[in-house]
Amino acid sequence: MTPTREDELSEIIRDASGPLAVRGGGTRGINLAGGDLSTRGLTGITLYEPGALTLVVKAGTPLVEVETALAAERQRLAFEPQDLRTLLGTDGASTIGGVVATNASGPRRIQVGACRDHLLGVRFVDGAGNIIKNGGRVMKNVTGYDLVKLLAGSYGTLGVLTEVSLKVLPLPQHEATLTITGLDETQAVAAMSAALGSPYDITGAAFTEGRVMIRLEGFTESVAYRAEKLAKDLGHFGKVEIGPADWQDVRDVAAFAKQVGDVWRVSIRPSALIETLAALRADGPVQIVTDWGGGLVWVLCDEGRDLRLSLLTGHATRVRGTPNGDAPRFQPEAAPVAALSAGLRQRFDPRGILNPGVMG
Amino acid sequence: MQMPQPSNRVLALKSQLADRLRQVLPKDAVISDLAETRAYECDGLSAYRCPPMLAVLPASTQEVSDVLRICHEMGVPVVPRGSGTSLAGGAMPTSDCVILGVARLNAVLETDYADRIIRVQTGRTNLSVTGAVEAEGFFYAPDPSSQLACAIAGNIAMNSGGAHCLKYGVTTNNLLGVKMVMMDGTVVEIGGGHLDAPGLDLLGVICGSEGQLGVVTEATLRILHKPEGARPVLIGFNGNAVAGACVSDIIKAGVLPVAIEFMDRPCIEACEAFAHAGYPDCEALLIVEVEGSDAEIDHQLALIGEIAARHNPVEVREARDADEAARIWLGRKSAFGAMGQINDYMCLDGTIPVTELPNVLDRIRQMSAEYGLDVANVFHAGDGNMHPLILYNANTPGDLERCEAFGAAILKLCVEVGGCLTGEHGVGIEKRDLMHVQFNAADLDAQMSVKDVFDPGWLLNPAKVFPLDASAGHRAA
Numbered sequence: 082m083t084p085t086r087e088d089e090l091s092e093i094i095r096d097a098s099g100p101l102a103v104r105g106g107g108t109r110g111i112n113l114a115g116g117d118l119s120t121r122g123l124t125g126i127t128l129y130e131p132g133a134l135t136l137v138v139k140a141g142t143p144l145v146e147v148e149t150a151l152a153a154e155r156q157r158l159a160f161e162p163q164d165l166r167t168l169l170g171t172d173g174a175s176t177i178g179g180v181v182a183t184n185a186s187g188p189r190r191i192q193v194g195a196c197r198d199h200l201l202g203v204r205f206v207d208g209a210g211n212i213i214k215n216g217g218r219v220m221k222n223v224t225g226y227d228l229v230k231l232l233a234g235s236y237g238t239l240g241v242l243t244e245v246s247l248k249v250l251p252l253p254q255h256e257a258t259l260t261i262t263g264l265d266e267t268q269a270v271a272a273m274s275a276a277l278g279s280p281y282d283i284t285g286a287a288f289t290e291g292r293v294m295i296r297l298e299g300f301t302e303s304v305a306y307r308a309e310k311l312a313k314d315l316g317h318f319g320k321v322e323i324g325p326a327d328w329q330d331v332r333d334v335a336a337f338a339k340q341v342g343d344v345w346r347v348s349i350r351p352s353a354l355i356e357t358l359a360a361l362r363a364d365g366p367v368q369i370v371t372d373w374g375g376g377l378v379w380v381l382c383d384e385g386r387d388l389r390l391s392l393l394t395g396h397a398t399r400v401r402g403t404p405n406g407d408a409p410r411f412q413p414e415a416a417p418v419a420a421l422s423a424g425l426r427q428r429f430d431p432r433g434i435l436n437p438g439v440m441g
Numbered sequence: 442m443q444m445p446q447p448s449n450r451v452l453a454l455k456s457q458l459a460d461r462l463r464q465v466l467p468k469d470a471v472i473s474d475l476a477e478t479r480a481y482e483c484d485g486l487s488a489y490r491c492p493p494m495l496a497v498l499p500a501s502t503q504e505v506s507d508v509l510r511i512c513h514e515m516g517v518p519v520v521p522r523g524s525g526t527s528l529a530g531g532a533m534p535t536s537d538c539v540i541l542g543v544a545r546l547n548a549v550l551e552t553d554y555a556d557r558i559i560r561v562q563t564g565r566t567n568l569s570v571t572g573a574v575e576a577e578g579f580f581y582a583p584d585p586s587s588q589l590a591c592a593i594a595g596n597i598a599m600n601s602g603g604a605h606c607l608k609y610g611v612t613t614n615n616l617l618g619v620k621m622v623m624m625d626g627t628v629v630e631i632g633g634g635h636l637d638a639p640g641l642d643l644l645g646v647i648c649g650s651e652g653q654l655g656v657v658t659e660a661t662l663r664i665l666h667k668p669e670g671a672r673p674v675l676i677g678f679n680g681n682a683v684a685g686a687c688v689s690d691i692i693k694a695g696v697l698p699v700a701i702e703f704m705d706r707p708c709i710e711a712c713e714a715f716a717h718a719g720y721p722d723c724e725a726l727l728i729v730e731v732e733g734s735d736a737e738i739d740h741q742l743a744l745i746g747e748i749a750a751r752h753n754p755v756e757v758r759e760a761r762d763a764d765e766a767a768r769i770w771l772g773r774k775s776a777f778g779a780m781g782q783i784n785d786y787m788c789l790d791g792t793i794p795v796t797e798l799p800n801v802l803d804r805i806r807q808m809s810a811e812y813g814l815d816v817a818n819v820f821h822a823g824d825g826n827m828h829p830l831i832l833y834n835a836n837t838p839g840d841l842e843r844c845e846a847f848g849a850a851i852l853k854l855c856v857e858v859g860g861c862l863t864g865e866h867g868v869g870i871e872k873r874d875l876m877h878v879q880f881n882a883a884d885l886d887a888q889m890s891v892k893d894v895f896d897p898g899w900l901l902n903p904a905k906v907f908p909l910d911a912s913a914g915h916r917a918a
Binding site: 133211215239271277278306414415417 | 823
């Protein structure tokens with residue numbers, strides 16, 4: 082079913098007799114059980130005010146359409162949503178609602194925040210068919226509880242998004258990347274922490290295929306100035322080269338796209354990177370792509386391995402791979418927290434029909 | 442302001458409850474004498490006062506858990522309190538409640554500059570979080586104007602903002618993890634030093650829940666390295682509309698100032714009379730602050746100057762040094778003091794789309810004439826967060842009521858043009874009964890269902906945020 086209006090969607094959900102598989106572009110490669118319910122009929126930009134940095138858009142609108150409209154005004158979604166289609170071997174077109182429902186956030190998360198930090202408001206239909214709005218279209222809003230954050234990254238389990246309001250930001254005039262090669266992992270994380278602890282407004286810090294990459298964005302002169310200062314500060318780690326770089330490959334984990342194996346996303350404190358990698362390697366071979374200054378590790382490992390069994394700290398999500406035994410996609414939560422999550426699902430979706438089981 | 446009838450059952454428990462609390466807390470941490478509980482009778486919204494039944498000052502998460510468990514067992518409402526600086530009555534007691542103050546929970550538990558985080562107990566003041574890391578060149582970004590006094594616990598409860606949030610975001614964008622005690626005494630940990638949490642974003646809904654979901658005792662906060670420098674420019678205009686258009690153009694040009702502050706004529710005149718900052722004689726004034734190295738600041742200020750020039754400014758005054766920067770900020774920072782000297786005032790906090798600025802200021806001016814009360818506007822223009830100050834005289838019978846009616850009319854206008862009731866102060870009791878203006882029954886029910894999950898007995902911070910008629914069914918359930 083592909084409703085084209087919010088009230089139509091509300092009726093479908095209210096009248097549903099069984100589970101619904103809620104999807105936008107279906108690019109995440111998540112197997113959903115239940116009757117097909119697509120948001121792709123809910124499309125169009127409701128409001129775009131470049132001078133107020135705000136965009137209101139229907140949830141089923143293709144991401145590419147949103148990005149094209151923003152680019153025409155030299156603006157962008159600064160949280161850098163990923164395109165994981167190549168990694169996951171999926172096709173289809175990502176929707177803005179799917180981006181929000183998965184809180185998809187790329188390398189710039191370390192500076193500007195995640196998708197949830199740019200989400201100003203939502204409209205959604207809950208599991209009983211109620212149409213609910215929360216937040217709005219203004220930058221600062223503490224009126225009532227923040228269900229906006231709760232809906233971001235809820236994978237359609239609390240409600241089906243129909244419209245989202247987002248904060249957008251201007252495109253920078255210039256971008257440059259400092260690259261240092263030949264560092265081991267200990268040196269790499271130290272170099273990234275040093276850069277992120279500087280006053281130079283780093284918008285990307287990644288370590289992949291033996292290279293540390295540090296991104297700077299802004300006015301041309303400012304980027305040149307900061308790049309020079311930072312190159313000097315990081316000089317003792319190795320030779321620093323300054324130039325363009327392909328951040329899309331980091332964002333989309335291109336390094337693992339053509340390789341066989343499961344892919345996990347591990348979230349840790351950067352200072353825990355070295356012991357985390359040692360523990361992962363002790364239990365089997367892994368390859369890594371490190372983003373967020375060492376705080377986000379994409380791990381390629383043998384098919385069927387439960388990476389969590391090797392994890393000492395942080396949490397892990399399986400992004401690619403078939404479910405194996407008891408290992409769910411998302412990291413199970415501690416009992417009292419899991420009880421809160423379950424309670425919220427029960428309230429927002431009393432019949433348990435929205436993407437059941439997707440988040441565990 | 443209507444508050445629920447105090448429960449005689451609860452009031453009768455006072456001495457029994459005090460005894461039980463004294464078994465789990467030090468003697469001086471349980472306050473039951475009316476002379477002393479009166480210290481907690483109000484917060485920053487001092488027009489409303491009510492001494493609590495008891496006040497407790499636990500000094501550890503375990504003590505907070507013990508207090509909540511006992512209150513939960515006995516069915517006693519609890520009002521959590523940070524430093525009591527809320528302007529919305531977020532920490533106002535009921536006469537049958539226990540005030541739970543977190544002031545004794547003020548330790549720094551961990552700082553990690555490599556991971557750029559600090560973990561603190563939440564009674565710690567906002568400014569002293571920065572104080573703990575500034576020797577290393579770092580700071581904690583959210584900076585509410587009460588930052589000298591306000592506690593991180595209150596910042597989390599109200600999702601506090603500040604003058605610099607245009608660039609750095611508000612509390613929710615800088616909070617990575619919490620340790621929180623639920624009403625039944627259960628301790629939960631959500632998030633941590635990493636940048637995201639698995640599962641539903643519970644942290645996102647806890648932040649800004651006005652102390653109604655749990656008592657946060659520890660917080661992991663993001664810290665940032667300070668910029669190399671910062672400098673403001675002052676730009677005067679002969680109309681509100683043209684100043685508003687200039688704000689839009691600055692934002693569109695790709696400059697991201699850390700702050701864009703707006704003052705209208707009544708505010709400029711009051712500040713000038715009070716602080717003698719040397720502001721130009723004009724209808725509207727912007728203070729735009731940018732950060733970076735000297736050369737970066739020069740470049741950004743030049744660009745802002747070019748943009749402003751297209752809007753026929755009355756004056757563009759760049760700060761050339763720290764002294765001139767301080768003079769530019771002097772008037773703005775003394776705005777509230779200046780108003781206080783003229784009269785009593787009520788400070789509003791609605792947010793509007795930036796593009797509605799000239800229209801809303803015109804309408805406020807018309808309403809000012811209708812209500813017969815003066816109003817001055819200071820404004821975080823970059824993000825549309827307005828702070829109209831309505832002047833009234835508390836000693837004139839009927840003035841407060843007229844002021845409140847005027848305030849409500851302004852907030853309704855904010856919602857009508859696409860904005861909201863509160864941008865950074867919170868709902869508390871002050872805006873509780875206006876929630877119907879912004880939300881319908883389904884919207885409110887969805888929010889209250891979160892409360893049902895976290896605090897099924899509705900004992901935490903009662904009678905705030907949700908209109909009493911809307912919450913009646915949930916409270917009775």
